Amino acid sequence: MNKILITGGAGFIGSNLCEYFLNKGNQVVCLDNFATGHRHNIAPFLENKNFTLLEGDIRNLQDCQKATEGVDYVLHQAALGSVPRSLKDPITSNEVNVTGFLNMLVAARDAKVKRFVYAASSSIYGDSQGLPKVEDVIGKPLSPYAITKYVNELYADIFSKTYGIETIGLRYFNVFGRRQDPNGAYAAVIPLFVKQFMSHESPVINGDGNFSRDFTYIDNVIQMNELAMLTKNTQAINTVYNTAYGDRTTLAQLVQLLKDNLVQFDPKIAEVEVLHGPNRAGDIPHSLASIEKAKKNLGYSPKYSIEQGIKEAVSWYWEHLK
Numbered sequence: 001m002n003k004i005l006i007t008g009g010a011g012f013i014g015s016n017l018c019e020y021f022l023n024k025g026n027q028v029v030c031l032d033n034f035a036t037g038h039r040h041n042i043a044p045f046l047e048n049k050n051f052t053l054l055e056g057d058i059r060n061l062q063d064c065q066k067a068t069e070g071v072d073y074v075l076h077q078a079a080l081g082s083v084p085r086s087l088k089d090p091i092t093s094n095e096v097n098v099t100g101f102l103n104m105l106v107a108a109r110d111a112k113v114k115r116f117v118y119a120a121s122s123s124i125y126g127d128s129q130g131l132p133k134v135e136d137v138i139g140k141p142l143s144p145y146a147i148t149k150y151v152n153e154l155y156a157d158i159f160s161k162t163y164g165i166e167t168i169g170l171r172y173f174n175v176f177g178r179r180q181d182p183n184g185a186y187a188a189v190i191p192l193f194v195k196q197f198m199s200h201e202s203p204v205i206n207g208d209g210n211f212s213r214d215f216t217y218i219d220n221v222i223q224m225n226e227l228a229m230l231t232k233n234t235q236a237i238n239t240v241y242n243t244a245y246g247d248r249t250t251l252a253q254l255v256q257l258l259k260d261n262l263v264q265f266d267p268k269i270a271e272v273e274v275l276h277g278p279n280r281a282g283d284i285p286h287s288l289a290s291i292e293k294a295k296k297n298l299g300y301s302p303k304y305s306i307e308q309g310i311k312e313a314v315s316w317y318w319e320h321l322k
């Protein structure tokens with residue numbers, strides 16, 4: 001049994017990590033300021049004696065120090081996501097994603113945690129054209145958000161080299177699944193479109209629908225976090241891994257897949273029209289991960305294709321949103 005600090009534990013990915021590691025009998029500490037996370041995401045864990053909620057802000061070093069006390073592993077998820085959010089308010093994204101990240105690294109180093117696994121991002125590939133994306137060929141960032149995630153990797157690298165703290169960065173590619181927030185100005189495309197279809201509103205695809213993404217189901221991401229946290233392979237640490245399924249789906253295909261899964265619950269959804277808008281600033285046209293490095297070094301074997309993941313996610317949203 002380990003004591004695991006999950007920052008951003010009230011968010012989408014963080015709450016799924018909390019649930020998984022609690023179910024495996026670990027002690028879990030969740031540090032969150034509820035900026036974008038929700039109390040209802042962690043409500044079921046509050047009665048578990050192995051769960052501790054620390055309401056705090058990673059921009060505050062003392063909160064990070066308190067959270068890392070006696071902790072074996074850190075799974076650092078807290079950040080302000082979304083490219084458009086960072087374009088609108090780059091200062092706050094930088095404070096949380098860079099200063100907050102540095103605070104967490106310093107606290108984790110001083111608390112002598114066994115390993116610091118953190119949420120990196122596929123946005124680091126920026127303007128690089130090649131597909132699939134391989135970890136050591138990145139481009140120029142295309143948004144303030146991408147810069148913050150790049151800086152995270154640079155800091156993690158320097159901290160492992162100079163202070164000896166073990167780090168692993170997981171470059172998440174468009175993660176989706178239960179508890180991803182469908183509401184708010186910066187909602188991700190899958191929960192947003194599901195919510196719109198369910199209320200018979202037309203989803204709007206940015207661009208012609210030919211942009212593609214390596215949509216990654218949450219359970220594949222949980223697997224990567226566990227492998228990264230526990231690997232004994234010393235060659236596998238102090239580096240970064242694409243965290244994806246390794247296949248790409250266009251936005252047009254995604255919308256069709258969502259529709260196909262939703263019509264079984266409500267046949268009227270078949271008639272909902274799909275609209276198109278302009279391309280969005282900072283968006284890259286295509287994203288596809290090579291997952292060879294994770295397979296080779298960590299033994300990663302993703303269990304959910306997009307089709308299987310969408311089936312699970314749509315059922316969950318139908319249960320919880322209707």
Ligand SMILES: NC(=O)c1ccc[n+]([C@@H]2O[C@H](COP(=O)([O-])OP(=O)(O)OC[C@H]3O[C@@H](n4cnc5c(N)ncnc54)[C@H](O)[C@@H]3O)[C@@H](O)[C@H]2O)c1
Nearest residue numbers: 008010011012013033034035036037057058078079119175
């Ligand atoms: N969802 C994706 O597709 C995706 C892709 C690439 C990277 N990521 C990264 O994964 C991580 C988790 O993303 P998510 O999709 O679960 O987002 P989310 O918004 O659901 O979760 C982020 C959590 O961090 C918390 N948080 C934000 N600022 C904080 C602060 N100052 N102090 C403490 N807690 C704070 C939020 O309240 C929230 O609970 C983030 O680092 C994000 O950048 C996500």
